[in-house]
Amino acid sequence: MVYRMGGIFYNVYIKKEKIYKVDYKSDRILPILLITIEYIAILIAEKLSLIIQNNMPYTAGKFYIPDIFFYIVIPSIYIFFVSHTKVNERFIFFWETMQRTFYAVLYSEIFCIIALYVFKSSNYLSRSYIVIFFMISFLSLYLFRQLLVKTCNRLNILKTPVIFVGNGKATEDIIYFTNHNNCFGIKVVDIVEEIEDINQLRKNIISKIEQLNVKTVIIAIPNLEKNKLLDLVEDIQPLVRNLMFVPNTIGIPVINLEVKKLYESNMLLLSIKNNLAKKTNRRIKRIFDILFSLLTIVIIIPLSVIVIILIMIESPGAAPIFKHYRVGRGGILFPCYKFRSMVPNAQEKLQEYLKNNPEAKMEWDKYFKLRNDPRITKIGKIIRKTSIDELPQFINVLKGEMSWVGPRPIIEDEIHYYGKYIKDYYAVLPGITGMWQVNGRSNTEYKERVSLDVWYVRNWSIWIDIALICKTIKTVFCGKGAY
Structure with a gap:
């Protein structure tokens, strides 16, 4: 399948001739690989911070961290907060990854300081080391994760298999997003085309889930009627691990959108913040x-x-x-x-050039710039x-x-x-x-x-x-x- 998005063509290849069962070893491997990478990143950050700290001028004696803190306590706290802040979600912008990594490091440092005081090991604290370790651990965690993401995407491995429902622009945008934002990508296993008959659509989706053993389904039909969407959700949710759908919020600012859950009413309240109004x-x-x-x-x-x-x-x-x-x-x-x-008489030269070149005039009216500007x-x-x-x-x-x-x-x-x-x-x-x-x-x-x-x-x-x-x-x- 070939989709046109934003002036470029993007290819999605789906094997229709033969159905393959999806191997879910990658789902088990990725969490282990992420923890391993995070552990290595923290150890390297600790070591580099120690080297910088102990080679700073006017340092009174050699600063060190006991092995129990260096190899176990500090890395464990960091790995916990990386998980808690959801750094490794698949559907986030790269700058959101940076933001979440920052908060994970901030929370980890605060918790580490508290832990050292509780265990009466505050003599191992150094204000300069805390600052150095904060900066280096942030860079180390972020860069190691980005390196892993780029490697996995380049080798086309560890991607989540997904069945899409709906073959419109929403599906195109999601596929494009996951492959162009430095996040762990998705593998499009199949796309179930939207049809009017909701019962037949439901049967088609369930059939694909059973055939392909896929545990993630995305319903990408923003304008789907509420009752039809509810019917699909009720029947598909018990069969998969993750069911996502695109609500009809196209055009609404979503970056600062917060979801409030009204449990008793079984409703969602969407809150949109205007950050620059504060x-x-x-x-x-x-x-x-x-x-x-x-x-x-x-x-x-x-x-x-x-x-x-x-x-x-x-x-x-x-x-x-x-x-x-x-x-x-x-x-x-x-x-x-x-x-x-530009030349000193730029305005006069522009007017003369546009008067004598109709194509340049059209380009100027469209872009307010000229590719071959004589000025x-x-x-x-x-x-x-x-x-x-x-x-x-x-x-x-x-x-x-x-x-x-x-x-x-x-x-x-x-x-x-x-x-x-x-x-x-x-x-x-x-x-x-x-x-x-x-x-x-x-x-x-x-x-x-x-x-x-x-x-x-x-x-x-x-x-x-x-x-x-x-x-x-x-x-x-x-x-x-x-x-």
């Missing part, structure tokens, strides 16, 4: 912006000096940094700083390709006019493209990077840009910001979609 979260985002700016300033300033010199050599007399007014939070215009990547200088092509031209915007971040992560800053002529969603844009600071920059950049049509900006505003969390910065670095190095 002053505390806006302050956290602002603090993150300032700290990240200060951390990266040692890279930004030397690189900026080099770029300024090169621009002055190529375009003598022209200011190396220019400001262009963009629409900020609340619709207020602000001067957005960039390195000069761009030689140095400009390099700094735009690598996004270095946007480095001066860290000044806007420090001034509070922009954020490191947010919607792409727009000009006044672009406001009408947002329509009713312009309120979402006005609600936050525009960003140096964001969803648009890591999802195609210049190749993304404007309608998609708007939907990406709206998604970000409605689903914001600090972990999404961290993840987008990491993905931006990868995208910039690959030079994907930039011109």
Whole structure:
């Protein structure tokens, strides 16, 4: 089967000719393998932390951890909290894995400190070691897990066998998600096509479950009537280990959605949080912006000096940094700083070029960018390709006019493209990077840009910001979609 998703083709191969019983050894192997990997990751983190601690200047004596704590107590606590925070779930974004790993490490460290005090072993504690071990154990656990995920997916092993009910877009999206988010994937064993006759559909599903011995079924029909869905759930649930279904919540922000269970009424109450509506979260985002700016300033300033010199050599007399007014939070215009990547008379040259080139005019109207822009200088092509031209915007971040992560800053002529969603844009600071920059950049049509900006505003969390910065670095190095 070939599915078209988001402008790309994705293949799902299902053997229809011959039915194979599913081997469930992988379901038993994976938990053991994960525990083993986590144990090794913690031991390595402990050892590295000890080496760093004992080689720090002004360390009074050699710090050590008794074997019982080093090999048994500390790893056991960490493995418990990794399981408790559900780090190894299959249907989560990679940044959620990062978030859950962070909390698992945080809870583990607190519990380890308490345990050492309870067992009167507090003399083994060192404040510097606690900080060092926190950072290294977080990186070690996360990286070891990602390495295991990538290895398993590359070798196509340890994937959960799944029968899908419904052959529409929901099925396509789930398959695509599990294979593109650094999580343990799924093996599509079969897809039961949706039909009107619910009794026949139920028989088809049960027949596939019995033939294939599959223990996970996903009903991917969001618009299925409630009574029909209940009938399917009642008959299928006793036959499988995991039964999942896609509720009709398409279009609703789901990242910050919480499920409240009303047991007596047998109902679910869905709660949607607007994180950026809270002053505390806006302050956290602002603090993150300032700290990240200060951390990266040692890279930004030397690189900026080099770029300024090169621009002055190529375009003598022209200011190396220019400001262009963009629409900020609340619709207020602000001067957005960039390195000069165009010739001084850029606007006049653009109008003349568009007038003489109808195809370029169509491209400009669609993307607000040109692949072969006659205004761009030689140095400009390099700094735009690598996004270095946007480095001066860290000044806007420090001034509070922009954020490191947010919607792409727009000009006044672009406001009408947002329509009713312009309120979402006005609600936050525009960003140096964001969803648009890591999802195609210049190749993304404007309608998609708007939907990406709206998604970000409605689903914001600090972990999404961290993840987008990491993905931006990868995208910039690959030079994907930039011109």
